[in-house]
Amino acid sequence: xxxxxxxxxxxxxxxxxxxxxxxxxxxxxxxxxxxxxxxxxxxxxxxxxxxxxxxxxxxxxxxxxxxxxxxxxxxxxxxxxxxxxxxxxxxxxxxxxxxxxxxxxxxxxxxxxx
Amino acid sequence: xxxxxxxxxxxxxxxxxxxxxxxxxxxxxxxxxxxxxxxxxxxxxxxxxxxxxxxxxxxxxxxxxxxxxxxxxxxxxxxxxxxxxxxxxxxxxxxxxxxxxxxxxxxxx
Numbered sequence: 001x002x003x004x005x006x007x008x009x010x011x012x013x014x015x016x017x018x019x020x021x022x023x024x025x026x027x028x029x030x031x032x033x034x035x036x037x038x039x040x041x042x043x044x045x046x047x048x049x050x051x052x053x054x055x056x057x058x059x060x061x062x063x064x065x066x067x068x069x070x071x072x073x074x075x076x077x078x079x080x081x082x083x084x085x086x087x088x089x090x091x092x093x094x095x096x097x098x099x100x101x102x103x104x105x106x107x108x109x110x111x112x113x114x
Numbered sequence: 115x116x117x118x119x120x121x122x123x124x125x126x127x128x129x130x131x132x133x134x135x136x137x138x139x140x141x142x143x144x145x146x147x148x149x150x151x152x153x154x155x156x157x158x159x160x161x162x163x164x165x166x167x168x169x170x171x172x173x174x175x176x177x178x179x180x181x182x183x184x185x186x187x188x189x190x191x192x193x194x195x196x197x198x199x200x201x202x203x204x205x206x207x208x209x210x211x212x213x214x215x216x217x218x219x220x221x222x223x
Contacts, residue, residue, distance in 0.1 A: 033211070042215035043158070043202070056210060091157060101146045101206040105157035 006106035021077040025094030035091045118214035133190040137203030148204040193221045
């Protein structure tokens with residue numbers, strides 16, 4: 001597809017379980033961002049990739065959160081031992097390195113921890 | 115000081131009026147400035163960008179940039195109920211885009 005693809009669209013998990021969220025960016029986009037958005041709130045920055053490197057991980061809320069990117073393409077955000085406060089929409093965006101402000105967002109993954 | 119700041123709103127304007135959305139940023143080295151629109155339950159989408167001081171017009175939208183004051187604004191003329199959304203200001207800094215918290219706009223019919 002031509003856009004940013006995220007999977008799954010919705011995920012319901014039990015507290016304490018691990019979850020993996022996937023982002024497939026637009027082909028050729030070297031910059032990739034993960035954000036979290038709670039209901040009615042703004043974008044909470046989590047992590048930024050340039051290629052496979054993560055120059056800025058400052059937004060990851062705790063060591064239960066990790067992310068990786070392989071082949072300069074697909075990225076996976078992993079949340080271990082999920083808590084109810086992790087419930088939110090997780091958004092991924094990608095952009096060209098030379099035009100990093102023109103970010104294209106995926107449709108998001110709605111995570112519900114019960 | 116937060117890197118990109120916006121009034122959270124909500125900003126309410128009557129249909130047909132001009133909506134004015136404001137944004138300030140902290141990094142004087144920022145070169146590129148963007149406005150995104152996010153409808154409720156949807157992902158943000160880019161609607162305007164501006165790189166040089168002054169005004170840039172696109173239809174009913176005008177972006178204004180003043181680098182000396184570190185200030186960016188978005189004017190929406192002839193506001194329509196369909197413009198009701200959250201508007202996010204974004205700034206590039208050190209090869210990365212930084213988003214503001216967004217301003218919620220409500221256009222009242």
